[in-house]
Amino acid sequence: MVSEILLADDEATFRETFTKLLQEEGMTVTAVANGTDAINAIRKEPYAVAILDVQMPGADGIKVLREIMKVRPETRVVMITAYGTVEMAVDAVKLGACDYVMKPVIFEDILIKVQQHLRHLELREENQELKRELNGRFDIKQIIGQAPVMQQVFEMIRKVAPTKSNVLITGESGTGKELVAHAIHSLGSQNGKRFIAVNCSAIPESLLESELFGHKKGSFTSAFEDKKGLFECARDGTLFLDEISHMPMSCQVKLLRAVEHRQIIPVGSTESVEVDLRLIAATNKDLAKEMKAGLFREDLYYRMNVVGIHIPPLRERKEDIPLLVEHFIKKYNAEMGKQCRGVSDDVMRLLMNYEWKGNIREMQNVIERAVIFAEDDVIKISDIGLIGSKAIGLSEEHENLHAAVKAYEKQHICRVLNRYGWNKVEVAKALDVGLSSLYRKIDELEISVGKRRKRGRAG
Ligand SMILES: Nc1ncnc2c1ncn2[C@@H]1O[C@H](COP(=O)(O)OP(=O)(O)OP(=O)(O)O)[C@@H](O)[C@H]1O
Ligand SMILES: [Mg+2]
Structure with missing residues (x-):
């Protein structure tokens, strides 16, 4: 785990004293005196925890925070705020900071916070390790098949797994489409992240859109609060769209947008949300026929079928x-x-x-x-x-x-x-x-x- 701490504060005495204290606790510290240096540091390498003064020359703490959220969103950020800048600190939390401390800073307080954040990261890593182990159950070796056609399927899985390309898996019912989707996930960089499967034919048309993209409170009668969609829940992982041919046309349009721009708009919202994940779709229908019948969008088909894997019947x-x-x-x-x-x-x-x-x-x-x-x-x-x-x-x-x-x-x-x-x-x-x-x-x-x-x- 990265145990490095980034400390950005323009007050030299604070910087030096606190750096010493953290080092005495066995942490590695990079201390910088302004926001611009902090941004450069974070772009160069990841830090477990960043401690940022809100007011700094060059780029202020908020600007640095924004950059951190963009390039290293996994960083735990603690803001230091002076009298009169509390509101800014609250804004910072909304932007993704985990915590803030008030000046004058009590060193022990901030040290405890840093230790808590490191422990949190450790737990998260242990958790991911566990998930990786669980995902490991879907090892390619568990897909039985010596037939040359299956060897070709395995070859495709191995080639596509390390990429982020969309995959369309076709094959009759029961041929192992979901198993193959799992294998791609486990062998790829998404391993350890979530694999979420959604059966497009099992969710009523009226709910599918909100299920996939989320919704804002009040956007329809039963939307009592904001809800994240599966696209956001599967962030950095894999979203498996099973039985994609059953997806209604209205939803296909939205999916196309999500696939093309890697952005989604929750139902009832005007703001788009960036989504970064691997999409795998499966169907036991002949999508070419569905397209001819006007039931499946051609543009979506080509977007999803960047890599097509066909599993032959037994x-x-x-x-x-x-x-x-x-x-x-x-x-x-x-x-x-x-x-x-x-x-x-x-x-x-x-x-x-x-x-x-x-x-x-x-x-x-x-x-x-x-x-x-x-x-x-x-x-x-x-x-x-x-x-x-x-x-x-x-x-x-x-x-x-x-x-x-x-x-x-x-x-x-x-x-x-x-x-x-x-x-x-x-x-x-x-x-x-x-x-x-x-x-x-x-x-x-x-x-x-x-x-x-x-x-x-x-x-
Ligand atoms: N090659 C294989 N080796 C071992 N088990 C397999 C293989 N193919 C499929 N299975 C098993 O068969 C069952 C059906 O597989 P799966 O659910 O992946 O099929 P599917 O193509 O998604 O079916 P459907 O179209 O009905 O959803 C699962 O229990 C899976 O583990
Ligand atoms: Mg299936």
């Missing part, structure tokens, strides 16, 4: 299936304290030939279920549930038409439930039935999967 990289099976068996063994060693040959044949419309998510759910039900250390056809029953011709077991239809219905609903990670709203939509009918069917057909897997949201 059926186009079948060689990865055995690896994924092994990966998920290990994962669920660990979670459930089981000791499955693998799957039988006929199960592997079945998994290799299955269509996997819900891609990796569907496979993960199938394996999770299999690990729950496996009684042996090898997973058998009967353990892998209804995709397995398809292989042994379940509907032929029943001559009675009603029973056969019921069995088929159960099998079909299960497959779709797995495909959508048990998200019943989406499943009902896919089956084209009402949500209450779906619940009734689940009940009637006694469908269960032990632990029901939901689609996760990270942030």
Whole structure:
């Protein structure tokens, strides 16, 4: 951590005495006699804490503070104010100073403040360290894939991660778009900062704009106070715009502005706010088609698609299936304290030939279920549930038409439930039935999967 202190005061005696005191406490001090020197110093290198006299020749303390907030906003700034300049000090706090002390300065007071600020920075660094560790969980190695198409995806991730370029990730549902977004974040300079995911299709159109860009108190009926938007919350980190094709046109215009100018305007505000972050968007739709249909702005598409990463569906990289099976068996063994060693040959044949419309998510759910039900250390056809029953011709077991239809219905609903990670709203939509009918069917057909897997949201 930078433990250097910058001290800017035009009074030589104060400067010298205080410098000595700080040095006795083991701190490194750069002392300057005017604002211009302070600005030059801060431009040259970072300081943990800056102590600035409000009134100085050259640039005054406020000017120095403004510059610090521009070039080194992480600096903790303490202002020293003389009688009659308290208002200026209050302004300084609004501009980003952390604290102020009044003249005549009591050295011990200011020393305690400096120590508190250093401790604060230390804690913040520890915190970032922790976050970095957490983010480390999304290591690229956890994305399973040996197929050449996946190797290309990894190569793209490695190349784009250190940059700040916008990324558009495309791929069918369940192919791992969010996982790839996490990997880009963790490998890039945003690591340790926040990764915020927002599902554009899950937020009502009327709220999406304020959710992304924030709002001012009173700008609409339920805006009881100022609220920061996700763009500001993800500052210096990554904002992941999931299902971007669902973003309404009005919001697309605002997003374009944010992307082009790196500035946002909160709802109900007239002032723009600078935002510096990495944007990653994802979609399982064909955006070219959406553009043709007038549902997605072309200019926004080109802005977002600076780097495009396409994740191929699982059926186009079948060689990865055995690896994924092994990966998920290990994962669920660990979670459930089981000791499955693998799957039988006929199960592997079945998994290799299955269509996997819900891609990796569907496979993960199938394996999770299999690990729950496996009684042996090898997973058998009967353990892998209804995709397995398809292989042994379940509907032929029943001559009675009603029973056969019921069995088929159960099998079909299960497959779709797995495909959508048990998200019943989406499943009902896919089956084209009402949500209450779906619940009734689940009940009637006694469908269960032990632990029901939901689609996760990270942030
Ligand atoms: N290559 C992979 N290796 C290991 N796990 C994977 C891989 N791809 C996806 N997964 C897992 O599959 C699940 C679905 O992945 P993810 O949520 O990233 O997909 P998605 O493309 O965002 O899906 P959707 O379009 O439905 O939002 C997650 O639990 C993820 O960890
Ligand atoms: Mg997703």
